[in-house]
Amino acid sequence: MGSVGEQVGSAGLIELYRCMVRIRSFEEHAHKTFLKGGMPGFLHLYSGEEAIAAGVMDVLAPDDYIVTSHRGHGHLLARGGDPKRMFAELYGRVDGYCRGKGGSMHIADMGHGMLGANGIVGAAVNIGTGAAFACKYRGDRRVSVAFFGDGSTNRGTFHEALNLAAIWELPAIYILENNHYGVANPQSDHTKLKDLADRAAAYGFPGVVVDGNDVLAVRAAAAEAVERARQGGGPTLIEAKTWRHWGHFIGDSAKYRDPVEHQSWLDRDPIPAFGKVLVAKGVATEAELQAIGEEVEAEMDAAIEYGRQSPFPDVSELTMDVYVGDPQGTSAGGRS
Amino acid sequence: MARLNMVDAIDQALQQAMDRDPKMVIMGEDVGRDGGVFRVTDGLIQRFGDQRVIDTPLAESGIVGMAIGMAIAGYHPVAEIQFSGFVYPAYDQLVCHAARMRNRSRGEFTVPLVVRMPYGGGIRALEHHSESMEAVFAHVPGLKVVIPADPYEAKGLLSAALADPDPVVFFEPARVYRAIKTEVPEEPYTIPLGKARVVQEGTDLTLIAWGAHVRTIKDAAQKLEAEAVAKAEVIDVRTLSPFDYETVVASVRKTGRAIIVHEAPRSCGFGAEISAQIMERAVLHLEAPVVRITGFDTMPPLGRLEDYYQPDAGMVVDAAKALLKF
Numbered sequence: 192m193g194s195v196g197e198q199v200g201s202a203g204l205i206e207l208y209r210c211m212v213r214i215r216s217f218e219e220h221a222h223k224t225f226l227k228g229g230m231p232g233f234l235h236l237y238s239g240e241e242a243i244a245a246g247v248m249d250v251l252a253p254d255d256y257i258v259t260s261h262r263g264h265g266h267l268l269a270r271g272g273d274p275k276r277m278f279a280e281l282y283g284r285v286d287g288y289c290r291g292k293g294g295s296m297h298i299a300d301m302g303h304g305m306l307g308a309n310g311i312v313g314a315a316v317n318i319g320t321g322a323a324f325a326c327k328y329r330g331d332r333r334v335s336v337a338f339f340g341d342g343s344t345n346r347g348t349f350h351e352a353l354n355l356a357a358i359w360e361l362p363a364i365y366i367l368e369n370n371h372y373g374v375a376n377p378q379s380d381h382t383k384l385k386d387l388a389d390r391a392a393a394y395g396f397p398g399v400v401v402d403g404n405d406v407l408a409v410r411a412a413a414a415e416a417v418e419r420a421r422q423g424g425g426p427t428l429i430e431a432k433t434w435r436h437w438g439h440f441i442g443d444s445a446k447y448r449d450p451v452e453h454q455s456w457l458d459r460d461p462i463p464a465f466g467k468v469l470v471a472k473g474v475a476t477e478a479e480l481q482a483i484g485e486e487v488e489a490e491m492d493a494a495i496e497y498g499r500q501s502p503f504p505d506v507s508e509l510t511m512d513v514y515v516g517d518p519q520g521t522s523a524g525g526r527s
Numbered sequence: 528m529a530r531l532n533m534v535d536a537i538d539q540a541l542q543q544a545m546d547r548d549p550k551m552v553i554m555g556e557d558v559g560r561d562g563g564v565f566r567v568t569d570g571l572i573q574r575f576g577d578q579r580v581i582d583t584p585l586a587e588s589g590i591v592g593m594a595i596g597m598a599i600a601g602y603h604p605v606a607e608i609q610f611s612g613f614v615y616p617a618y619d620q621l622v623c624h625a626a627r628m629r630n631r632s633r634g635e636f637t638v639p640l641v642v643r644m645p646y647g648g649g650i651r652a653l654e655h656h657s658e659s660m661e662a663v664f665a666h667v668p669g670l671k672v673v674i675p676a677d678p679y680e681a682k683g684l685l686s687a688a689l690a691d692p693d694p695v696v697f698f699e700p701a702r703v704y705r706a707i708k709t710e711v712p713e714e715p716y717t718i719p720l721g722k723a724r725v726v727q728e729g730t731d732l733t734l735i736a737w738g739a740h741v742r743t744i745k746d747a748a749q750k751l752e753a754e755a756v757a758k759a760e761v762i763d764v765r766t767l768s769p770f771d772y773e774t775v776v777a778s779v780r781k782t783g784r785a786i787i788v789h790e791a792p793r794s795c796g797f798g799a800e801i802s803a804q805i806m807e808r809a810v811l812h813l814e815a816p817v818v819r820i821t822g823f824d825t826m827p828p829l830g831r832l833e834d835y836y837q838p839d840a841g842m843v844v845d846a847a848k849a850l851l852k853f
Contacts, residue, residue, distance in 0.1 A: 256600065290633040299632040306599050307632065311623050317589065318624065321596015328552070328578070328602065335596075347616070351589030358584070512634045513668050514769075515692035 196407060199249075201474045207249060207406050208469060209483050211241035211462045214265040216484075216491040217274055221264070221281055221295075224495060225441050231283050232294040237265035239404075239436035242461035243368055244269040246409030247336060250417050256304045256322040256335040258315035261296045262368075262435075263308030266338055270303045274491060278498025286501035290508070312373070313343030316365065320352040323363035323426070334362040334420045342373020344387050353428070357394040362420035364413065367430045368403065374439045375447045388430035396426050403431030404461040436460075530708040536678035537567050537643075537685055537699065541605065543715045544689040545575050548603055551689070554581040554590060555607030564609055565645055565704055591617035591642060595625050598638040598694075605689065611646035611698060612655025618663075625694040626669030640694045643685075646674075647739055648790055648822075648837055649702030653829035657701075659738075659791040659822065664696045665767040665800070671695040671720055672767040676741035679709045683718030684765060691720060700739040707742070721769035725778070729760035732784035732847055735775060735801060737764040740788045740838060747843035756844075757851055767797050775801060776808045783814035784850045788838050793821040815853035818846050 196204060218236045225234045237244070240262070248269040251257070259266040267277060272288070280287025281295050288300045299307035306322060309315055319337025326333040343349055344367065356363045367387055371378045384390070391398025397419075401412040409431055416427035434456035438445035445453075469475045531539070545551050553568060553575075559582040562569035572580040583590050587608060594604035608614045614621075621642065628636045648657035665672045673688055673695055675681035681699065688695040726745060734744035741763045748759040760778050764770070779785045785805055787798040798819040805817050820838045828836055 258596070289631060289635070292633050293631050297631045299628075299635060301632075301635050306596070307628070307636070309624075311619070314592075314624060317592025317620065318596040318599070320589075321593035321598075322600045323596075324593055325597050325600035325602055328597075335600075348588050348592060348619075351584075351586040352592060354584060355586065355589050355593060512630045514671070515629065515634075515637055 196472070199407075199410070203249070204469060204474050205483070207245050207410070208462070208465055208475070208480065209487065210245040210248070210269050211406065211465065212484055212487045213274070213490070214241040214244060214268050215462060216487045217264055217268055217277070220491045220495045221278070222437070222441060229499070230281050232296065234295055234441040235262040235439065236435065236437050236441065237262050239456070239460065240368055240370060240433045241265055242406035242465070243366065243403050243409050243431045243433060246406045247366055247413040249410050250414040251336065252333070254304060255333050256306055256319070256326070257338065258306045258319040258322065258335070259308045259338045260315055260340060261308065261310050261312070262340070263298060263338070264295070267298055267300060267303065267305050267308070270305055272298075272300055272303055272305070274494035275497040278495045279501040282498045282501065283503065284498060284501030285504050286498070291504050292508070313339050313346045313349055315339050316343060316349050316352045319365070320356050320361060320363055323356060323361035324359065326362050327359065332421045334364060334417055336364045336366060338366045338368060340373065341367065341369040341371065341378055341387055342376065342381065344390060345373070345381055353391070353394045353426070356426040357396050360423065360425035363426040364416045364420060365426065365428045366413075367428060369430050369432050370435045372439065372448070375443075377447070386430060388428055391428040396428070398428040398430065400430050400432065403433030404459050404464065406461060406465050528710040528712060531678050531711040532705045532708050533675070533678045533681045533699065534565060534567050534704045536682040536711045538569055538571070539711070540682045540685040540689070541568065541571060542574065544686060545571065545579065548689075550601060551603040551605060552579050552581065552597065553605045553607070554583050554594065556583055556585055556609050558582060558607050563607060565701065567699070568607065587613055587617040588620050591620040591625070594640050595620060595628070595638055598640045599628065599636050603639050603689070605641045605643065608642060608644040610656050611644040611660065612658050614642070614644060617642070621664070621670060621694065621696070622667050626667050629693065630669060637692050638694045639692050641688050641697055642694070643697045643699060645701040645704070646698040647700045647702060648827050648833055649739060651833070654826050657827040657833070659789065659827070661698055661767055662791055662795060662797045665770075665797055669694065670768060672698070673720060673765065674698045674700065674738040674767065675765070676700070676738060676763045677703065677707055677709050678711050680718065680724075680763070680765065682711050683716050684720070686715060687717040687720050690717065695720070698738065702739045718765070720766045721771055723765055723771040723774040724763040725774065726761040726763050729758040729782065731757035731759060731782055732786065732850060733760045733762060733775070733778040733782045734786050734788065734843065735762045735764060736788040737767065740790060743838060743840050744788055744843055746840035747847065750840060750844050751847055757847060759847065770800070772804045772808065776805060779805050779809045780812040783812055786818045786820060786843060786846050786850065788820045788843060790822045790837055792824040793819060794824050796821055815850045818850060820846055
């Protein structure tokens with residue numbers, strides 16, 4: 192745990208643990224409900240990747256920006272999002288962050304500087320770069336953090352955005368959550384690179400590889416990148432190597448993965464691994480960690496029930512909010 | 528009052544908006560030092576500096592994608608795409624993100640972004656440098672699509688677009704840039720988006736167009752009147768989205784005949800939408816079928832072939848005569 196653990200302090204370490212447990216519990220609640228047919232849309236779970244969101248969010252200031260991906264529940268939760276409103280959004284209900292119109296893939300919450308999850312792979316890279324431009328332009332030392340997966344790095348938009356961030360030395364941090372598959376396409380098939388952080392060399396800024404299942408390692412790398420960005424030192428690409436416990440989406444059996452490799456990653460589940468560290472260092476007891484798990488389970492039970500009981504949007508909302516000044520909805524459609 | 532061409536009218540609108548709005552930023556390929564390939568942003572970098580008039584790499588999806596992030600984060604970016612035929616890498620950004628942010632977030636995020644681009648033929652270029660693909664933007668809910676016909680219109684409509692809280696795609700007819708001058712007031716003014724303009728009133732048929740072809744139908748109306756064939760009502764649609772069907776339908780109810788002119792390919796062009804609106808709302812007032820005079824369902828050709836591709840006033844006059852005899 193070393194110096195990072197000392198910087199964070201015992202209470203902070205336990206909060207990092209709790210943060211990961213809350214994300215896991217949120218995701219597994221959503222998972223169970225989705226399988227029963229209670230939720231519309233698609234569901235891309237963050238289970239297994241919690242250390243990344245927890246570690247990065249821990250070093251951000253409240254007014255920094257984040258932009259995320261289709262696998263975005265964990266980011267908002269770690270950023271302080273309310274699971275009640277998040278579940279309501281997943282259910283497509285009016286109490287959701289987007290009044291039930293964004294769903295799992297488009298949760299957005301300006302209150303937490305969260306500029307949106309996104310159903311387009313790699314969309315956060317460009318939008319996050321723009322938010323970073325705004326930060327630099329304002330000169331207020333805010334930073335912008337974009338989260339995206341390994342598949343995103345093969346898109347032309349990735350190249351364009353990182354090059355722009357480089358030439359203008361933007362306070363952008365790119366968190367590449369490398370779970371080794373772009374949907375079903377393994378990294379070895381979609382790139383010749385072993386470390387995707389190497390791509391940063393093409394833009395002339397630092398690229399860092401970190402164990403994405405080690406919350407303190409992620410936190411340390413993010414802290415250094417954020418500090419550099421705040422000081423005007425420009426962008427950083429952080430490749431956090433990780434593994435999703437489930438398929439690309441719920442319904443994807445992920446048979447394309449090698450069972451032995453899959454099991455080896457499950458054995459390195461970031462939550463129990465960090466729990467063991469906390470116990471070994473005397474930061475928490477087994478019983479205390481178990482109590483956290485039970486508290487979180489109860490919190491998510493209540494949150495998902497809140498979401499389930501939230502009303503559906505009225506049919507009049509179908510055509511609302513297409514344009515500003517058009518709140519009543521006058522978009523054409525249906526029978527003329 | 529000064530008589531300006533469209534290039535100078537747009538430049539003036541941009542300068543005045545930049546003066547008013549410290550959050551406005553212009554970005555695009557060669558918009559700064561070079562002043563734009565058509566010189567539309569000439570002088571702006573000298574006035575506002577390279578932090579507000581930004582030369583970008585050749586990276587349309589990067590430009591528009593960044594502009595969306597800037598807009599959500601509180602700025603008013605104005606992105607120039609060098610020719611409308613270069614916009615397709617950014618189409619993803621416009622359709623998948625700019626257009627949807629407001630609806631997706633139920634009003635929490637808006638994207639006050641203007642994407643300006645020269646478009647259309649008549650400059651002896653081909654393909655990407657001459658095409659007229661406005662309909663593929665008008666089809667996207669959440670985008671506004673604006674096309675001015677002359678310098679006065681350009682300044683007023685662009686000023687409105689720059690003050691609009693939603694993403695606006697602003698097509699500038701390249702052939703009109705320096706072809707005509709109109710009186711343009713120095714003081715700022717806006718022309719509301721979503722309101723068509725009756726350029727001249729008439730009784731016998733309605734001619735409908737936008738952009739460069741407003742001049743085509745004005746010329747046709749003059750010939751029809753000079754030959755004592757008909758008194759045509761001339762409508763400049765101005766904004767394809769939102770589309771002001773009331774003005775168009777009221778006119779056709781009065782005249783009973785309509786000709787729609789656009790240089791975009793015929794199939795699924797915006798003329799089809801206007802025709803459908805007329806059918807739905809004024810069919811019992813029609814004395815003859817609605818006629819479209821359009822470009823062809825092919826790529827804009829180079830050189831002389833373009834003379835066959837583009838609608839002209841003579842074609843409109845011939846069609847009008849046939850309609851009146853129908």
